[in-house]
Amino acid sequence: MTAAKFGFVVLHYLAGDATAGCIESIKTHCPQAVIVVVDNNSANGSYEELQRKYGADSTVTLLHNAVNEGFARGNNTGYEYARNRLHCDFIVTMNNDATISCDDFMELCEEDFKAHPDVGVIGPDIVSGKNGSHSNPIYSIIDTRAEVDRQIWRFKVILLLLHLHLFGPLTRLKAKLTHSDANALPEHVNATADAITGKPYKLHGACFVFTPAFVKQFSCAFDSGTFLYFEEDILLMRCRARHLTMWYDKRIRVDHMEDVSTDQMMRKDERRKMIFTLHNYVRSLKVLKQYVNSK
Secondary structure (H helix, E strand, C coil): CCCCCEEEEEEECCCHHHHHHHHHHHHHHCCCCEEEEEECCCCCCHHHHHHHHHCCCCCEEEEECCCCCHHHHHHHHHHHHHHHCCCCCEEEEEECCEEECCCCHHHHHHHHHHHCCCEEEEEEEEEECCCCCECCCECCCCCCHHHHHHHHHHHHHHHHHHHCCCHHHHHHHHHHHHCCCCCCCCCCCECCCCCCCCCCCECCCCEEEECHHHHHHCCCCCCCCCCCCCHHHHHHHHHHHCCCEEEEEEEEEEEECCCHHHHHHHCCCHHHHHHHHHHHHHHHHHHHHHHHHCC
């Protein structure tokens, strides 16, 4: 039995069935844990349904944000509650479309931290429910000013083309001329879930396990200046600044459906989704740039 107190923070937005599935997976595989569900001002009745289902459950705390705070501030609400009110040793932030798939989740996290006391964040093997790919670890890291500036310029150009309704025609023309498949949005260059190569890596945001070393030093999990995207890079920089490391453990499995809440919000308008995504890419990169400049 685990000796540490684990708190799971589940950020809820719109997708009630997914959130319930996430909660049930935690209750099944980590029955000693406490769960903090943070509703990011869903307006479709899903939060009220969760209240009816879990309102009397002593292991589940339901919190409600008056506005949609996004990923960082939304999770911070739950992290701060788990840290300051529930006094959790380990705090796990999970996307509501992720589910735990192993009974020894907590024991393995404790084992990792005992063996590596300088670890601030542990990342599990995150397996896509769409195609079975592995999201952790991620070797593509943005940690130089030149790369941040290059990415900001790139996304601003794409945003301009989208606003002018030119991005689609131009990418199709490029694909035709080069006989290539031009992707609209960038993808992480992810490693497979094999042995770590020794290269620096970051961890995927669908599930972060914050260890007692991190919880002791940080009053919030994420920089509150972002809404969505690049939280992984910023979190890596925050850990480096406090001399904490990240640790990937392929023994711990989490299944991830990917983008359930975002897809529900903008499922009928791909162009709108791209504009939303790229706008927040630029916003988050500007926050990341502050960390890079202060190295």
